[in-house]
Amino acid sequence: MRAGMMRWLRDNKALAAGLVITVSIVVLALLSLFWVPMSPTKMNIAQKLKGPLENGFSSGLLGKDHFGRDIASMLMVGARYSLTVALASVAIGAMIGTALGVTAAARPGFTGAALGRLNDAIFALPPILSAIMLGALMGPGTTTAILAIGTFMIPVFARVTRGAAMQVRARDYILAARMAGEGEVTITLLHVIPNIASQIIVQVAIQLAMAILTEAGLSFLGLGTPPPAPSWGRMLADSQTYLLKAPHMALAPGLAIALAVLGFNLLGDGLSRLIDPRRRIER
Amino acid sequence: MLRTLARRLAGLVATLALISLALFLIIEVLPGDPAAIMLGTSAQADTLAALRHQMGLDEPAIARYLGWVGGMLHGDFGISYSYGVPVSQLIGERLAVTGPLTLMATLISLLIAIPLGVFAASRPGRIVDQGATLFSQLGIAVPNFWIGLLLLMALSLHLGWFPASGFDGWDHGFWQGLHALFLPALAMAVPQAAILARVTRASVIDVMNEDFVRTARAKGLSRSRALWRHVVPNALVPVATMLGLQISYLLAGAVLVENIFSLPGMGRLAYQALAQRDLVVIKNVVLLFAVIVIVVNLAVDALYLLLDPRLRGRS
């Protein structure tokens, strides 16, 4: 039993590491709903820019920001916003993208070509620029961030699922189902999607990482969740002019972002190896 | 092969028409009146009306859309509201920065990624491989604007090896230009290199397992010769595809990095134009970005056909 677990761990190092990192972040985010070391919004101007433990525990484990707020607590609460935006946007991208992808695979004619063009059109716009435009249109905020990121996940999922669905459709059992008189919708729902689900799951993990990264970029530009809700990207933006005086302000959120992205990427890698050891990672 | 390309070209035109219409509609509903932004908070109703007339904003939307598309076909992209000069001139000036910057970032990323990926793949599981994996995982995970900030701090502000901001143009010499663009290009290149190194490694491993490589090895070809002669050229096809797919992210990265390094490039132009609601500039710049992405991907597809004769019959 124990030996088996050790072997599994050795064979699935990436998956294990990814799981540990992501689960820890999720746990910390959930914990922040009930408990944080200090208030993440309470200002204490007298304590501003204090380094980690500079004044003992009163200046916090990771120090204070430019308003004297506790950075550790802000990071915990910030994880919640980061994860929410990432999950919601990937959900949008995965659902719409998969729908488009399997439809395009089922109807290779005009519909498929039209969907392909739509995909190309969305894909051709650099994500940050379009997000800035969307921000200008709707005003910055959580919803804007989710929609902007979600939209850019659509072509990614559409591409992956279309390719995978086409492969599945070439298999004999689809032909058999069609012979048995099953409609295209039934075939797609009952035979195609279940057979490409594993690839979608892998893609979800990888795109979660991308979403966290993009959300940080948007918040960095001031297009994310508004204050006082702490967001990792905005914390980085705030830290920019204090780099020399208070480097801890920049290091903590930067590391948090990198760790979260790393966690989800490892998870995606590990899953894809688990499902198909020879499959390459598509991004 | 020609037919494939012709079909792709037709698709390209359709995609561009779709993008131009979508862009125009978005800009149409974008809150913010360019005339009001120009004239500020003390503007009177009559001056606003006069300026809107001068800018042609009082014409109906359809006329303005057709005017834009028609003008573009003649090479006339309109006059920037804020600078008062032709947009084509502005874009030309900015491309002289963003073009070399993006190229340089691509080159740097390839120079890092291909050797790293190939070495990692040729010694799977060894220390080189693990190091390469670590690099690519971290390189993907760290935001490029963050790398830009750190590079700026360390190499420009502390060590003074590179200029911290701005770009003196190419008049002062080619090398000085490259020198000024090196740090931002590096910041853009690191995440790209990370992704490309991964693709290279996976691709090389795939190709090494193919029959023709085994045959070559069986015929007595040395390992490194087989690697560089047969494996690498074939393994580069997916790398080129990934490069094409990433161009959109690379250009997006340019928006952030140009802002951090105060470079007068296309990304910063788009960002500023949006803030000032210089609508003429926004729509043309964003469209140009889209054209670049589409053309690069088309070029990659064409390259694909050239590199991989097996695909010529297909699709």
Added chain:
Amino acid sequence: MSASIARTLPFFSARPAVLLSALMAASALSLALASPAYATRSDLKIGMSIEPAGLDPTIAAPVAIGQVTWQNIFEGLVRLTEKGEIKPQLAKSWTISPDGLTYSFTLQPGVTFSNGEAFTSETAKFTLDRARGEKSVNPQKRFFAAIDSIETPDATTLVLHLKEPAGNLLYHLTWPAAVMVEPKSADNDKTNPVGTGPFTLKSWTKGDRLELTARKDYWDKDKKVALSDITFRFINDPQAQVAALKGGDVDAFPELGAPELFDGFKDDKKFIAYAGNTELKVVAGMNTARPPFNDKRVRQALMMAVDRATLIEGAWSGLGTPIGSHYTPNDPGYVDETGKLPYDPEKAKALLKEAGYGKGLTFSIKAPQMSYATRTSEVLQAMLADVGVTMNIVPTEFPAKWLPEVFKGHDFDMTIVAHAEPMDIDIYSRPDYYFGYQNPAFNDTIATAEKTTDDAKRAELYGAAQTMLAEDVPALYLYVLPKLGIWDAKLEGLWKDEPIPSNDLTGVHWKD
């Protein structure tokens, strides 16, 4: 070391200590030793955060336009000094009739524009007619509304007949929006400005820099213009601004973007760091036309919940001057009203309870993206939370979204913005202005002040107006943003304070 030597020499710009420039500096050093009598520098590289939108201040409002062109390229009939005094410029003298309805200007003879055209009373008439005419797109057209007709009896005499007395007319004629332009070139001033000033545009690399060069035929021989070449560099990121200063890419940054970076220059002997006065009044305007802010007690309570000193410390590193009304200490007739509703959270709570908000009050603030606005909102949010008030921050893009939503649409509870226009207390009397403030007594006071040509009397009236605002608080009066000027210690003549947003470089020179 090598960099600082290079900077004192002409033709050598100090760049970061790269090998190449170090070598250049070394050779420059030997050159300097060989010939001890070298000339003082006459070039200047000056940094600005925001690039101007065109170069014609008479057709667009952005202050960056005036900050490049005013006094350097364009001049007015009258000018404003660093102290805020009105002085003759293209008009060498003037008389005002006792009824305040006729202004007669005697113009400078022998003045030419940079395209060779002469400046005469006809040119002045053209400029004013262009600004007040039907097709005018002048951002300050209202300044010229009082003018009824213009006469030009001879080439050096300009007579303005007014519809009603306008006490601020001369002051308004000093503004960038009132500079003199010339008929043949006026339409192209946006890209190729032609003025009577000592400098002309040499080149403009959009998004990066703009170069001016001195005119040989400048009319005012009394003015000792020492600079021959000026480069404006546009650097938006505060960190990059500091880097450019330290690396010698710019010699001066008259308005540094981030106060927390200002301290770093105080101990640096190579630079002078001076926090001067500006006209940028940071006020949190309230929509007094609708609840909860139609109740004066609520507005007063919020004012008393604000500890201005802590707010300035938190939001702007303690650099900023508290104000109690819509007026800055450098304007004539300033009255200190910061003591009217002093920080008193207990009293604030009591007043809120009296107004029916004892159980709490929730509203939103539309905050623009500029860092002073977001930071001040964040501190304000925390301070108001202490008296049981929940203020939600709604980031609102300025100016694109702010103008239609807040300024024009009046769809807001509270907003925050730095009012940049000098002496603009009259905005509270303008009908339909965004505060929705209506006070007939205040309107009368402003109207009387505007018609008063006696300076002392006018100042007194503005004092009364300030007191009314401090009592009614249609906006939370917070602080005046400082002008965080940093320049090379060898540079002299830059404005320390700014009674009007500008970079008047005509008096700037290098010490030998």
